[in-house]
Amino acid sequence: MAVEATTGSDLVITRRSFRSFMSEVFGPLLQVFLFVIGSAVVLGGIVLLLALALRGARTDIDLLQGTITILPQVIIDGLVRGFLYATIALGYTMVYGVLEFINFAHGEIFMVGAFVGAFFSAALASSGMLTTLSPILFVIAAVFLGMAVSGLLAMSIERVAYRPLRGAPRLVPLISAIGVSLVLQDVMRMIAVNTGLGFNAQFRTPDLGQPLVLAQMPIADDRTIPVSIDSRSLIFIVVAIIMLIGLNYLVNITKLGKAIRAVAQDRPAASLMGIDVNRVIAVTFLIGGALGGAAGILFGMRVGSINPYVGFLPGLKAFTAAVLGGIGNITGAMVGGIVLGFLEAFVASYLSLFTRGQFSGASYADIVAFSILILILIFRPSGLLGEVVTQKV
Amino acid sequence: MKRISAFLIFALLGALLAACGGAPAAAPTAAPTTPPAEATAAPAPPSGGMTGVIKIATQSPLSGPQAALGVGIRNGAELGLEQLGKTLTDMGFTVELAPFDDQAKPEVGSANAKNIISDNDILCLVGHLNSGVALASLPDYQAASLVMVSPANTNPKITESGYPNAFRIVGRDDVQGAVGEEFARTELNIKSVYIIHDKTDYGQGVAEFFRQNAEKNGITVLGFEGTEEKSVFDSILTPIQAANPDLIYFGGIYDQAAPLFKQARDRGITAAFLGPDGLDSPVLLEVAGDAVKGMYYTSVAAPVSQFPDAAKFAEDYQAKYNEAAPPFSAQAYDAAGICIQAIANAATAANGKPTRAQVLEAMKTLGTFKGITGSYEFNAKGDPVKGAYFVLQVSTEAGAPAEVWNKNAVVKRLEIAAP
Numbered sequence: 001m002a003v004e005a006t007t008g009s010d011l012v013i014t015r016r017s018f019r020s021f022m023s024e025v026f027g028p029l030l031q032v033f034l035f036v037i038g039s040a041v042v043l044g045g046i047v048l049l050l051a052l053a054l055r056g057a058r059t060d061i062d063l064l065q066g067t068i069t070i071l072p073q074v075i076i077d078g079l080v081r082g083f084l085y086a087t088i089a090l091g092y093t094m095v096y097g098v099l100e101f102i103n104f105a106h107g108e109i110f111m112v113g114a115f116v117g118a119f120f121s122a123a124l125a126s127s128g129m130l131t132t133l134s135p136i137l138f139v140i141a142a143v144f145l146g147m148a149v150s151g152l153l154a155m156s157i158e159r160v161a162y163r164p165l166r167g168a169p170r171l172v173p174l175i176s177a178i179g180v181s182l183v184l185q186d187v188m189r190m191i192a193v194n195t196g197l198g199f200n201a202q203f204r205t206p207d208l209g210q211p212l213v214l215a216q217m218p219i220a221d222d223r224t225i226p227v228s229i230d231s232r233s234l235i236f237i238v239v240a241i242i243m244l245i246g247l248n249y250l251v252n253i254t255k256l257g258k259a260i261r262a263v264a265q266d267r268p269a270a271s272l273m274g275i276d277v278n279r280v281i282a283v284t285f286l287i288g289g290a291l292g293g294a295a296g297i298l299f300g301m302r303v304g305s306i307n308p309y310v311g312f313l314p315g316l317k318a319f320t321a322a323v324l325g326g327i328g329n330i331t332g333a334m335v336g337g338i339v340l341g342f343l344e345a346f347v348a349s350y351l352s353l354f355t356r357g358q359f360s361g362a363s364y365a366d367i368v369a370f371s372i373l374i375l376i377l378i379f380r381p382s383g384l385l386g387e388v389v390t391q392k393v
Numbered sequence: 394m395k396r397i398s399a400f401l402i403f404a405l406l407g408a409l410l411a412a413c414g415g416a417p418a419a420a421p422t423a424a425p426t427t428p429p430a431e432a433t434a435a436p437a438p439p440s441g442g443m444t445g446v447i448k449i450a451t452q453s454p455l456s457g458p459q460a461a462l463g464v465g466i467r468n469g470a471e472l473g474l475e476q477l478g479k480t481l482t483d484m485g486f487t488v489e490l491a492p493f494d495d496q497a498k499p500e501v502g503s504a505n506a507k508n509i510i511s512d513n514d515i516l517c518l519v520g521h522l523n524s525g526v527a528l529a530s531l532p533d534y535q536a537a538s539l540v541m542v543s544p545a546n547t548n549p550k551i552t553e554s555g556y557p558n559a560f561r562i563v564g565r566d567d568v569q570g571a572v573g574e575e576f577a578r579t580e581l582n583i584k585s586v587y588i589i590h591d592k593t594d595y596g597q598g599v600a601e602f603f604r605q606n607a608e609k610n611g612i613t614v615l616g617f618e619g620t621e622e623k624s625v626f627d628s629i630l631t632p633i634q635a636a637n638p639d640l641i642y643f644g645g646i647y648d649q650a651a652p653l654f655k656q657a658r659d660r661g662i663t664a665a666f667l668g669p670d671g672l673d674s675p676v677l678l679e680v681a682g683d684a685v686k687g688m689y690y691t692s693v694a695a696p697v698s699q700f701p702d703a704a705k706f707a708e709d710y711q712a713k714y715n716e717a718a719p720p721f722s723a724q725a726y727d728a729a730g731i732c733i734q735a736i737a738n739a740a741t742a743a744n745g746k747p748t749r750a751q752v753l754e755a756m757k758t759l760g761t762f763k764g765i766t767g768s769y770e771f772n773a774k775g776d777p778v779k780g781a782y783f784v785l786q787v788s789t790e791a792g793a794p795a796e797v798w799n800k801n802a803v804v805k806r807l808e809i810a811a812p
Contacts, residue, residue: 070631073634074628077631081625199460199461200676200680202679202680211659219635223637225634225635304652306624307648309457310623313623344628349628349631360618362618362622362629363618
C-alpha cells in the first residue's frame with residue numbers, strides 16, 4: 001500500500017502539467033514584478049503629491065520639475081539597491097525556513113564571495129588575461145567561482161558551528177552565528193592584508209562598457225541630465241532574476257526541493273519519511289551560501305573596491321528585508337528587498353529636497369525607511385507575503 | 394561526532410589566537426634597539442635617581458580601513474624614539490614605545506586610554522589620527538594629567554574644550570575649511586558647491602566651516618548631506634547630478650571619498666572635487682584612479698618631501714619599514730621628539746624620573762621646539778602659535794599609486810595664526 005502511494009506521488013511530480021510548471025517557476029517572478037511596479041508607482045505618486053503640496057513653499061526652485069527630473073533615476077537606483085538586498089535576503093530566508101534560526105554570518109558569506117572575486121580578478125590581472133578575456137565569460141566564471149566557495153563555506157560553517165548546537169536552546173546557535181561572523185571578518189582581513197590584496201581590495205574587471213543611457217530628462221537652463229543604468233547594475237539584476245527562477249525551479253519542482261519543503265514543515269516527520277534531514281539542511285546552507293556568494297561577486301564588481309567589513313550593513317538590511325517580506329518565504333525575501341531598496345532610494349534622494357536641506361536625505365534615509373518598515377510590520381506582523389500559517393521555504 | 398566538532402572548534406580558536414598573537418608581538422621588538430646597557434656603561438648619570446623605564450605610548454588605528462595612516466604614526470614615533478630618545482638614555486633611563494590600536498573607533502580609544510593611564514611608566518602619548526577618538530580618550534588622559542601630543546587631530550574641540558593636557562602640532566579644521574573655501578572661490582572660480590560629509594566630529598566639522606564661509610562669501614550651497622555609506626552612493630549622486638554643482642566638497646576620510654568620487658565620474662558628473670586632509674592617502678588614488686587625478690585637497694600636513702629637514706627621515710623610514718613615509722608619520726616623529734624633550738626637561742627639574750604632572754608642567758614651558766616639519770611653540774590652548782596650511786594637487790602621472798602620491802605638488806602654502 002505504502003509503496004504504491006509513494007510511486008503514485010512520484011508520478012504526480014513527473015507528470016506535472018506545463019501550466020503548473022510555469023506558474024510555480026515564473027509565478028513568484030510575476031509577483032516580484034508586480035511589487036516593483038507597485039512600489040515605484042506608490043512612492044513616485046507620494047513624492048509627486050508632496051511636490052505639488054509643497055510647491056508654494058519654495059520659490060527658489062521649481063520643486064515639481066526637480067522632483068520629476070530625477071524620478072526615473074531614483075527608481076532605477078532603488079531597483080538596483082533592492083536586488084542587492086533581495087539576493088542576500090534569499091540566504092537568510094532559506095536557512096530560517098528549515099532551521100527557524102537566523103544565520104547572522106550570512107553577511108560575511110556575502111563578503112567572502114566578494115573577496116573570491118577580487119582574488120580571481122587579481123590573479124587574472126597578474127597573468128595579463130584580464131583585459132583580453134571576454135567580459136561575459138569573466139562574469140560567468142567569477143559568479144560560479146564565488147558561488148562554489150561561498151556555498152561550501154556556508155556548508156562547512158553549518159557542520160562545525162551550528163549542527164552540534166541543534167538541540168541547544170534557540171539563543172545558543174544565534175550567538176554561535178555572531179561569533180562565526182566576527183571570525184570570518186577578521187580571518188578575511190588577515191588573509192587580505194597578508195596576500196598583497198590589501199585591506200581595500202581592488203575588484204578589477206574587463207571593460208564592461210559605459211553606463212547605458214536610457215533617456216535624457218530636461219532640467220532648467222536647457223540642460224538635460226541622463227537617466228542611466230550602469231552596465232554592472234544591469235548584470236546584477238539579470239543574474240538576480242536568473243537565480244530566482246533557478247531557485248523556484250529547485251524548490252518547487254525537483255525532488256530535493258520537496259525534501260527541503262518537507263524538512264521545513266516538520267523535521268521529525270520528514271525524518272520518519274526517510275528524508276536525510278542533515279543532508280537536506282546542509283544542501284540548504286549550500287544553496288543559500290551560493291546565492292550570497294554570487295551576490296557578493298556582483299556587488300564587488302559594481303563597487304570596485306571592497307574590504308572585510310562590507311558584508312555587515314548589507315547583511316543587516318537584507319535580514320530586515322527577509323523579515324519584511326515574511327521570513328521563510330522565498331518570494332517574500334525578494335519582495336522585501338525590493339521594497340526596502342525603493343524606500344531607501346526615495347528617502348535618500350528626496351528628503352533633502354522637500355525639507356529645504358534641513359534634513360540631509362542620506363543621513364536620515366535609514367531612520368525614515370525603517371520607521372515605514374515598523375509601520376508595515378505593525379499592520380502585517382508576519383510580513384508582506386507571510387501568512388498566518390507561514391508556508392515556509 | 395561531538396568530539397570531532399569540539400576538536401575543530403579548538404583548532405579554529407587556536408588558529409585565531411595564533412593570528413591575533415602575530416601582530417602585537419611584533420611591536421615591542423623595537424624597544425630593545427635602545428640598549429639599556431648604555432645606562433650602566435656610561436658613568437654619565439649625575440644622580441642615582443635617573444633610572445627606570447620611561448614609556449611613550451602611541452594610539453592610532455593599526456588595523457581597519459585607516460591603518461595606512463595609523464601605522465605611519467606608530468612607525469614615525471618609533472623612529473623618533475630611536476633617534477631622539479638618546480637624550481633620555483644618556484640620562485640613564487630606558488625608553489620604550491607602547492603602541493596601541495584604537496581602530497579609529499572612539500570606544501576602543503577610550504578603553505585603551507584606561508589601560509594607558511594605569512601604566513605609570515607611560516609619561517606621554519603621541520596620537521590620535523581621528524579627532525573623534527582623541528576627544529573620547531582625552532577625559533581619561535586629563536584625569537591622569539597625561540600629556541597628549543597629536544600629530545594629526547585638526548578638530549577645534551581638541552584644544553577648545555579646556556583640556557590642559559591636549560597639544561597638537563597641526564592646524565585646525567575651522568582654518569582648514571576656510572582655506573579650502575578661499576582656494577575654491579579665488580583660484581578655481583567656483584560658484585556653487587554640493588557638500589557631503591561623513592557625520593564624524595572631523596568630517597562634519599570641516600564641512601560645516603566650509604559651508605559657513607561659502608555662504609558668507611557668496612558661493613551657492615546646493616546641498617549639505619551626511620552619510621555613513623561606504624560603497625554604493627547612487628542615492629546621493631542622483632540629486633547631485635540634478636543640482637549640477639561646480640564643486641563637490643567632501644568632508645571625511647579617503648576610504649569613503651574614493652568610491653564616491655569614482656562613482657560620480659562614472660555617472661558623468663563633471664564637478665571638481667575638493668576635500669580636507671582626510672583625503673591625504675595613496676589609497677584614494679588606488680581606489681578612485683583617474684577620477685581623482687588632478688584634484689585638489691587642503692592639508693595641515695604636506696607630503697614628507699615638502700619639508701627640507703625631513704629628507705633624512707624619509708630615507709630612514711624607507712629603509713626601516715620598506716615603504717614610503719605616509720602622511721603624518723613625520724609629524725608623529727616630531728610629536729615623539731616633543732614628548733622626549735618635555736620628559737627630559739621635567740627629569741632635569743625633578744632630578745629623577747618625573748611624574749606625569751611634572752611632564753605636563755614642562756610641556757607648558759617648553760619654548761620653541763625645532764622639529765623636522767617646522768618649529769613649534771604652543772599657545773595657552775595647546776595649538777601651535779602659527780599653523781601651516783597647504784593646498785595640494787594630486788599628481789596626474791602614471792605609476793604605482795603609493796609613488797605617484799608622493800609627487801603631489803603643493804600649490805599653496807599659508808601660515809595662519811590659531812584663532
